[in-house]
Amino acid sequence: MSARSFPGRRILLVLYLVFTLAPIYWLGHMSLRSNEAITGAFAWFPESFSLANYIGILTDPSWYDGYINSIVYVTINTVLSVTIALPAAYAFSRYSFLGDKHLFFWLLTNRMTAPAVFLLPFFQLYTALGLIDTHIAVALAHMVFNVPLAVWILEGFISGVPREIDETAYIDGYSFPRFFIRILLPLIKAGIGVTAFFCFMFSWVELLLARTLTSVDAKPIAATMTRTVSAAGMDWGTLAAAGVLTIVPGALVIYFVRRYIAKGFAMGRV
Amino acid sequence: MSVAKPVNQRAWWLVLPVLVSVAFSALIPLMTVVNYSVQDILSPSQSVFVGWEWYKEVLRDPELHSALFRQLIFSAAVLAIQIPLGIALALSMPKEGWRSSLVLVLLAMPLLVPWNVVGTIWQIFARADIGLLGYVLTQLGFDYNYAQEPWDAWITVLVMDVWHWTPLVALLAFAGLRAIPEAYYQAARIDGASRWAVFRYVQLPKLRSVLMIAVLLRLMDSFMIYTEPFVLTGGGPGTATTFLSQYLTQKAVGQFDLGPAAAFSLVYFLIILLLCFVLYNFMKSVGAGEQQARSA
Amino acid sequence: MDLLSWMAWTAPVAIFFVCIALMLIGMTIWELRSPTVPRKGLLPLVTTRGDRLFIGLLLAAYINLAWTGVTDLTQWWGAMLGAVGLVCVMRWG
Structure with a gap:
């Protein structure tokens, strides 16, 4: 037995996984049943496998456009956030400069503003710029909370790279951009993966800003769900199927970055 | 301990893109909200300056x-x-293979569910008539109904979170644990x-x-929780699950x-700011104390 | 384009933000002229000048809010008290 384990760990883990999966199982269960069956009788397992709810969603552009919109702005946001956070994280990690600590704390405070009231100024700002109902507007708005997080996480990873590596590279005649791209980036691949995962996650799950800044052309899937539900009474089956489909991209992303997460976050900071 | 970082003011250039992009989307709306908070906004083009009036109203x-x-x-x-x-879960997760x-992917699933869908999932899951949780609890003899019992609603929102x-x-x-070198454990075993x-x-x-990242993130985000309870309980029954954001949005x-809502959200911001500032410095000082203790 | 009108600017708020900006500029110049030495004062943590300014401003904001919330007297007294608090933190914090 390793020094890391404690008694009952298996039981805890299994119980917790059951707890995590039960609501998701139930969502999948609902998505396979018709509305009459759902409200009719309770059942532990679906009586029959009917994909009608999924077919309904995947053949209706007003539904699947939502997925495409969400994926587009989330991707733009993730790429932009990680790109501009990298040099900043390097600066925070390697140098001390005027006001660095205050700047760092200020960045964090941008996660602290309650959205309800800020929605209107956001709307007006992006209207004034003519960006309303575009993917870029949502991507930019989500950068407010993703960029600080990206800087925070990347700073930990870059601090884990010994400073001697920078110095050696400069002595070898590397310019800063070349050193950054050729030497530093490959060393913190895991960190970039983890950071991208978090940016993707927080942008994918956010609804209030995304809904406020879009109306038709860039409307996210989560917003489509709220509208359809209230209009058609309670269409539990379609709602559940749409819910299942919103989990799929996330599950794919986490599958791809699982190794990076396992490799260790904030390796330097710890 | 590592050597102090060299002073280099040119590092500002590296930070500039972050500064500009965040300031653009953060400062302009913030300034606008401060402006709202001292005026009575009758319509987008018509407003009256009222000074501290809203703060007085909100604070009382x-x-x-x-x-x-x-x-x-x-x-x-x-x-x-x-x-x-x-932490307990991280300690009990398999380390390799x-x-x-599999455990990582399964465990992380709830994080990737859009927040309103989280509310929807729990709405479906906890209802006494069609939900697994509600059904099981009712069968076990509990008088459970999150839509009517304030206490049930509160617990349901907490469990959902x-x-x-x-x-x-x-x-x-888990990631933090993985970064601990094996040598530390060997040393501990020898001792x-x-x-x-x-x-x-x-x-x-x-x-x-x-953990500092985790605690601060959880504090900030739980303090602003809105979408999930809005879908699940709508802040009810009564005001049982009306947290600050719910109340603010109602206003x-x-x-x-x-x-008043603008004044409210600025007061709200100041509360979170203070809490996070205190916590941030507290956790930093605890860390510094431990490092000193180890090097002593 | 009415880039500014939707922000609903009012003179007091504009003055407030200009003051904050001037303070930041002033602190920067001061810092460049004579760099701060971190110290431990009355506050339970080691602070630089910038830290003390931030804590002082936060304190002043809370004093103002408390004044508004508790008394019906004019806000100027609260503002004055806040300013005194700010100076105290800067000097002895």
Whole structure:
């Protein structure tokens, strides 16, 4: 037995996984049943496998456009956030400069503003710029909370790279951009993966800003769900199927970055 | 300890893109909200300067006091459950191989569910007529109904938040644990350290910085929780699950009292700012103390 | 384009933000002229000048809010008290 384990760990883990999966199982269960069956009788397992709810969603552009919109702005946001956070994280990690600590704390405070009231100024700002109902507007708005997080996480990873590596590279005649791209980036691949995962996650799950800044052309899937539900009474089956489909991209992303997460976050900071 | 970082003012250029992009989307709306908070906004083109009036109103609003109280209890409960549970989960996860990957993927699923869908999932899951949880509880003889019983609603929102966010703490803690070199454990084994001693003196100090991220994120986000309870309970029954954001939104959107709502959100911001500032410095000083103790 | 009108600017708020900006500029110049030495004062943590300014401003904001919330007297007294608090933190914090 390793020094890391404690008694009952298996039981805890299994119980917790059951707890995590039960609501998701139930969502999948609902998505396979018709509305009459759902409200009719309770059942532990679906009586029959009917994909009608999924077919309904995947053949209706007003539904699947939502997925495409969400994926587009989330991707733009993730790429932009990680790109501009990298040099900043390097600066925070390697140098001390005027006001660095205050700047760092200020960045964090941008996660602290309650959205309800800020929605209107956001709307007006992006209207004034003519960006309303575009993917870029949502991507930019989500950068407010993703960029600080990206800087925070990347700073930990870059601090884990010994400073001697920078110095050696400069002595070898590397310019800063070349050193950054050729030497530093490959060393913190895991960190970039983890950071991208978090940016993707927080942008994918956010609804209030995304809904406020879009109306038709860039409307996210989560917003489509709220509208359809209230209009058609309670269409539990379609709602559940749409819910299942919103989990799929996330599950794919986490599958791809699982190794990076396992490799260790904030390796330097710890 | 590492050598002090060299001073280099040119580093500002590297930070500039971040500064500009965040300031653009953060400062302009913030300034606008400050402007709203001192005016009576009758229509987009018509407003009257009222000075401190809204702050007076907001600060003496008994409903806000009770919403703040509920919020503090809720956030405290969230931290008290999720941080220890997350650490325990991280300690019990398999460290390598396909089992590790599988557990990671399964565990992280709730994090990737859009927030309103989280509400929807729990709505479906907890209803007494069609939901697994509600059905089982009712069959077991509990008089459970989150839509009518304030206490049930409160617990349901808390359990939902635990379901939703404990994986974040677990992932961060797991990654932190993985970064501890094997040599530390070997040294502890030679010293004959107990399991608890290993946790307390090897693992916990090494987890400090990831836990700081986890605690601050959970504090901020639980303090602003809105979408999930809005879908699940709508703040009800009564005001049982009306946390600060719910109340604020009722004011801003429901009653279109933009001025008071703006004053409210600035007060709200100051509260979170103070809490995070205190916590940030407290955790930093704890860390510094431990480092000194070790080098002494 | 009415880039500014939607922000609903009012003179007091504009003055407030200009003051904050001037303070930041002033602190920067001061810092460049004579760099701060971190110290431990009355506050339970080691602070630089910038830290003390931030804590002082936060304190002043809370004093103002408390004044508004508790008394009906004019806000100027609250503002004055806040300013005194700010100076105290800067000097002895």
